[in-house]
Amino acid sequence: MKRKKNRGVTSLEMKLFPYFLILPNLFIFTAFIAVPALFGAYFSLHNWSGINEPVFIGLQNYVRAFHDMKFWRSFGKTLIYVGISLPFIMGIPLFLANLMIKEIRAKGMFRAIFYWPSMVSYIIAGISFKFMFGDNTGIINFLLDLFGKSKIGWLTQGRTAMFVVILATIWARTGFYMVTYISGLQSIPVSYYEAAEVDGATPLQGFFKITLPLLKPTTFLVLILSFIDLFKAYGLVLALTGGGPGTATKFVVQYIYEAAFDGKREMGYASALSMILLVVMAVFTLLQFKVNKGGEIE
Amino acid sequence: MNMKTRTTWLTYVVTIILALLFIFPIFWITLSSFKSGSEMFRYPPTFFPEKFTLDNYRIAFEKGNFGRYFWNSTVVAVLSTILTVIINTMAGYAFAKYDFKGSKALFIFFISTLMLPLEVLMIPIFHVVKFFGMYNSFAGLIIPPAATPTGVFLLRQYFLTVPTELMESARVDGASETRIFFHIMLPIAKPAMSVLAIFSFMWRWNDFMWPLLVIRDVDKYTVQLALANFSGQYSVDWNSLIAMSVVSVIPVLIIFLLFQKQFVQGMVTSGMKD
Numbered sequence: 001m002k003r004k005k006n007r008g009v010t011s012l013e014m015k016l017f018p019y020f021l022i023l024p025n026l027f028i029f030t031a032f033i034a035v036p037a038l039f040g041a042y043f044s045l046h047n048w049s050g051i052n053e054p055v056f057i058g059l060q061n062y063v064r065a066f067h068d069m070k071f072w073r074s075f076g077k078t079l080i081y082v083g084i085s086l087p088f089i090m091g092i093p094l095f096l097a098n099l100m101i102k103e104i105r106a107k108g109m110f111r112a113i114f115y116w117p118s119m120v121s122y123i124i125a126g127i128s129f130k131f132m133f134g135d136n137t138g139i140i141n142f143l144l145d146l147f148g149k150s151k152i153g154w155l156t157q158g159r160t161a162m163f164v165v166i167l168a169t170i171w172a173r174t175g176f177y178m179v180t181y182i183s184g185l186q187s188i189p190v191s192y193y194e195a196a197e198v199d200g201a202t203p204l205q206g207f208f209k210i211t212l213p214l215l216k217p218t219t220f221l222v223l224i225l226s227f228i229d230l231f232k233a234y235g236l237v238l239a240l241t242g243g244g245p246g247t248a249t250k251f252v253v254q255y256i257y258e259a260a261f262d263g264k265r266e267m268g269y270a271s272a273l274s275m276i277l278l279v280v281m282a283v284f285t286l287l288q289f290k291v292n293k294g295g296e297i298e
Numbered sequence: 299m300n301m302k303t304r305t306t307w308l309t310y311v312v313t314i315i316l317a318l319l320f321i322f323p324i325f326w327i328t329l330s331s332f333k334s335g336s337e338m339f340r341y342p343p344t345f346f347p348e349k350f351t352l353d354n355y356r357i358a359f360e361k362g363n364f365g366r367y368f369w370n371s372t373v374v375a376v377l378s379t380i381l382t383v384i385i386n387t388m389a390g391y392a393f394a395k396y397d398f399k400g401s402k403a404l405f406i407f408f409i410s411t412l413m414l415p416l417e418v419l420m421i422p423i424f425h426v427v428k429f430f431g432m433y434n435s436f437a438g439l440i441i442p443p444a445a446t447p448t449g450v451f452l453l454r455q456y457f458l459t460v461p462t463e464l465m466e467s468a469r470v471d472g473a474s475e476t477r478i479f480f481h482i483m484l485p486i487a488k489p490a491m492s493v494l495a496i497f498s499f500m501w502r503w504n505d506f507m508w509p510l511l512v513i514r515d516v517d518k519y520t521v522q523l524a525l526a527n528f529s530g531q532y533s534v535d536w537n538s539l540i541a542m543s544v545v546s547v548i549p550v551l552i553i554f555l556l557f558q559k560q561f562v563q564g565m566v567t568s569g570m571k572d
Contacts, residue, residue, distance in 0.1 A: 014396075017475040021392035022404060024385035028445035031430070033411045036422035043422060050425070099313050104306075112558065113317045119550050120324065121504035123522045127529050127543050128323040131330070131536065137339045139326060145342075171323065203305075232417035235506040235522075239529045253417045257510075260421050271421050278418045285413070 040278075043271035050260075050267040061272035071273060074247065074255040077162075081251060082230040085166050089226045090219065093174050097181035098207070111182075115175035122172060126239025129168040130155065158248030161241050165249050168240055169233065177222050184218025185211070213297065220295025224285060231281055252277055324547070331355070331541045338537060354541035362538050363517075364524070368545070371521040374439045375502040375549075381444040382498040383491050389445075390453025390490075391483060395462060405454075412447045416507050424511050438512035439520070443502065449494050456490035457483070496557050500550055521546045 044061055046054035065071060100111050117125065133140050133154040141151040154160045188211065196206050212219075234253040237243060243250035256277065260270035289295075330338055331354055332347040358364045392398070393405050416423060423442070424433075432438030460483070468478045484491075509523040519527070525546060528539050 013475050015398070017479075018392040018396035018398040018401070021388040021396075021479075025389040025408060025445040025450060026404065028385075028442060029408060029411050032423060032426060032442040032445075033414050033419065034407075036419045036426050037414055039422035039425065040419055096316065099309060099316075102309060104309060104313065108558075110313055110317055112554075113321050116554070117320060117324070119500060119504075119554055120547055121506065121522050123504075123506055123526045123529070124543050124547060125323075127525060127539060128327050130529065131327055131540060132323060137341055137343065139343060142341070142343055171320065174320070228413075228415065232415050234417060235510075235526065238506075239526050242530050253420075257420060260424075267421050267425075274418050274421060278414070281418065282413065 040271050040274055043268050044275045045272075046268045048268035048271075049265050054268065057268075061269045062276075064269065065272050065276060070247070071252075071255055074250050074252055077247075077249065078231065078233075078251040081162065081166065081169075081233065081249075082227065085169050085230050086223075086226060088166070088170050089173055089177060089230070090222055092170060093177035093222070094181050094215075094219075096174065096178045097185055098211070100178065100182055101185050111179075114178055117171050118173060118175035120172065122236035123239045125168050125172040126236045129164055129171075130240050133164050155241055156245050158245060161245060161249050165237055165240055168236060169230070172236060173226065173229070177226065180222055180225075181215070181218055184215050188214045216292070216297050217295045220288075220292050223288060223292070227284065227288070228281060231277075231284075327540050328544050331544045335537050338540070354537045355545065358538040358541045358545075362528075362542065364521075364538075364542050364545070366517060367519050367521045367524040370436070370518060371503060371546075372549075374436055374520060375499050377436075378440040378444055378502045379495050379498040381440060382446060382449060382502075383495050385444060386446060386449030386494060387453050387484070387487060387491055388479075389450045390455075391457050391479060391487070393450065393454045394457030394460075395465065395483075405450075408450050409447050416511070420507075420511060427512055433512060434514045434518065435512075436518070439502075439505075439508050443505070443508055446498070446501075449498070452494055453487065453490055456487055460486055492557070496553055499553060503550055 043054065045056060045058060047057045047060075048054035096114055100107060100114070104110070120128075132138050135141065135151070135153050135156065138154070140154065144151055152160055154164050192210050192214075193206050196210060201209065232253050233251055234257070237249055237251060237254065241249045243254050252273075256270050256273045259266050259273060329346065332350050332352070333344065334347075334349060334351050334353060337344060337348055389408065393401060393408075427433050427438045427442065430438075432441065464482060465478050468482055473481075504522060505520075506522045506526060509520045510526075513519060513523060521542070525539065525542060528535065528542070
C-alpha cells in the first residue's frame with residue numbers, strides 16, 4: 001500500500017516549498033527559452049531591424065526564405081556535413097568503447113586520452129586543426145611531402161576544407177560519445193557473452209547478435225544528441241575555416257547569425273530562417289523517434 | 299601464437315595507434331607553443347623545440363591583453379557554476395521528493411528545453427537579454443545559462459535514490475522543509491552536486507555562443523571569444539594564438555585530472571549534455 005507522504009499535517013510550507021525550489025529555473029526557462037521561442041515566431045512575421053518598430057508583413061519572410069538560394073545552399077552544406085559526420089561519430093566511439101571495456105592494461109590512461117579532446121572547446125579544436133592543416137607550414141602537409149606526395153591547400157579548397165571540418169568534429173566529439181557507449185555496454189550482462197561463447201559463437205557474432213540489439217537505447221541517445229549537436233555547428237567551423245573558402249563550409253547557424261547581426265541586421269528575416277531550422281530539427285528528431293520506436297529494445 | 303594472444307596484441311596495436319592520433323593535435327600545439335617565432339614556421343618543421351622559449355606566452359600576456367580575458371572567463375565560469383549548482387539542485391530536489399500540483403508538466407517543460415538550443419533562438423534571446431539590461435554584461439553570461447535541464451535531471455535522479463523516510467522522520471521531529479533541505483538533503487547530495495559543478499565549469503569555460511551573443515566590448519571578452527576573434531583575423535598571429543590556446547586549456551585540464559573519477563561517473567549516470 002502506498003502511503004501518502006503528508007497525511008494530516010499538510011502545512012502551508014510543505015505545499016509552497018517545492019514551488020519556491022523550482023522558481024529560479026522556472027523563471028530562466030520561461031524568460032530565456034519559452035518566451036524567446038514565442039517571440040521568434042512573432043518576429044518571423046515582421047520586417048524588423050531590431051531598432052525600429054516591427055512591421056507586420058505576414059508570411060513574406062518565409063516566401064523570401066523559400067527563394068533564398070544562398071540559404072538553401074548553406075542548408076545543403078549542413079546536410080552534407082551532418083550526413084557524412086554522423087556515421088563516423090556514431091561508429092568510431094562505439095568501436096573505441098568496445099576496445100575500452102576489454103581487459104587491457106592502462107585502460108584508465110587510454111580512456112582519458114580518448115576522452116580528453118571532448119573537454120577542449122570547439123574554438124580550440126578549430127584552432128588546432130587550422131594550425132595542423134596550414135598550407136605551407138602545417139605539419140600535415142610536411143608529412144605528405146615526406147612521403148613524396150604533393151602538398152594540399154587543405155583550407156583553400158571547398159572539398160578538403162569540408163573534410164578537415166569533419167575530421168575536427170570527429171576528433172572533438174568522439175570521447176564524449178565513447179563514454180556514453182561504455183556506460184551502455186557495461187549494462188549488458190557478461191553472462192550473455194559467456195553463454196554465446198559456450199555455444200561456439202565468434203566475438204563478431206556476439207557483437208552483432210548481442211551487443212548491437214541490447215545497446216539500442218544508447219545508440220539511439222547518441223544518434224539524437226549528435227544529430228542536434230552537428231546540425232547547430234558553428235564555433236568550431238568559425239575558428240577553423242570561418243565558413244570558407246568562400247561559403248564552402250558556411251552552415252545554417254552561421255548564415256542565420258550573419259543575417260541577423262552582421263551588415264543589414266535583418267532580425268525579422270533571420271527569425272524566419274531560425275524557425276525553419278527549428279522545425280527541420282524537430283521533424284528529424286521526431287522521425288528518428290518514430291523509426292527507432294524511441295530506442296526501445298525489440 | 300594462439301588466437302587469443304594474437305587478438306590481444308592486435309587490440310593493443312590498434313588502441314595505441316588511435317591514442318596517438320587523438321593526442322596529437324593538443325600535443326602538437328603545446329610543443330609548438332614553446333618554439334621561437336621563426337622556428338614555429340620553419341620548413342621543414344622541427345619536432346621538439348630547438349630552443350625552448352616562453353616568449354610566445356610572455357607576448358600574449360603583455361601585448362595581447364590575454365590576462366584580462368582569462369580573468370573574465372574565470373569570473374564568469376566560477377559564478378555561473380555556483381549559481382548552476384544551487385538552482386538546479388533545488389529544482390531536482392523538488393521534482394524528486396515532492397508531489398506538487400503541475401509537477402509532471404513542469405518537469406516535462408524543463409526537460410524539453412533541451413530541444414531548443416541557443417543556436418535556434420539566437421535572435422529573440424538576444425532581445426530578451428537586452429530587455430533585462432544584461433546585454434554586454436557578465437550577468438548575461440552567468441544567469442541565463444545557469445538553469446540546465448541536464449542539471450535538473452542529474453540531481454533529480456540522485457535524490458530519487460535517497461529514502462523519503464529520512465524526510466518523514468525529520469518532520470516528525472518538527473524540522474521545517476527548509477531545514478530538511480539544507481541540513482539533511484544538501485550534505486547527502488554532495489557527490490551529484492560536485493559532478494554538476496565540474497561539468498558546469500567546463501561548459502561555461504568552453505562556451506562560445508553565449509559570449510558571442512551577449513558581449514560587445516573587447517575588454518569584456520571571454521577567452522573563447524577572444525581566441526575565435528584572433529583566429530578569424532586576416533593575418534593570424536599564430537605565435538600568440540597557439541600560446542593562448544594552450545593556456546586556455548589548463549583550467550579544464552586541472553579539473554579533469556583532479557576529478558577524473560567523478561567525470562566518468564557523471565557521464566555514465568546521466569549522459570551529461572550541455
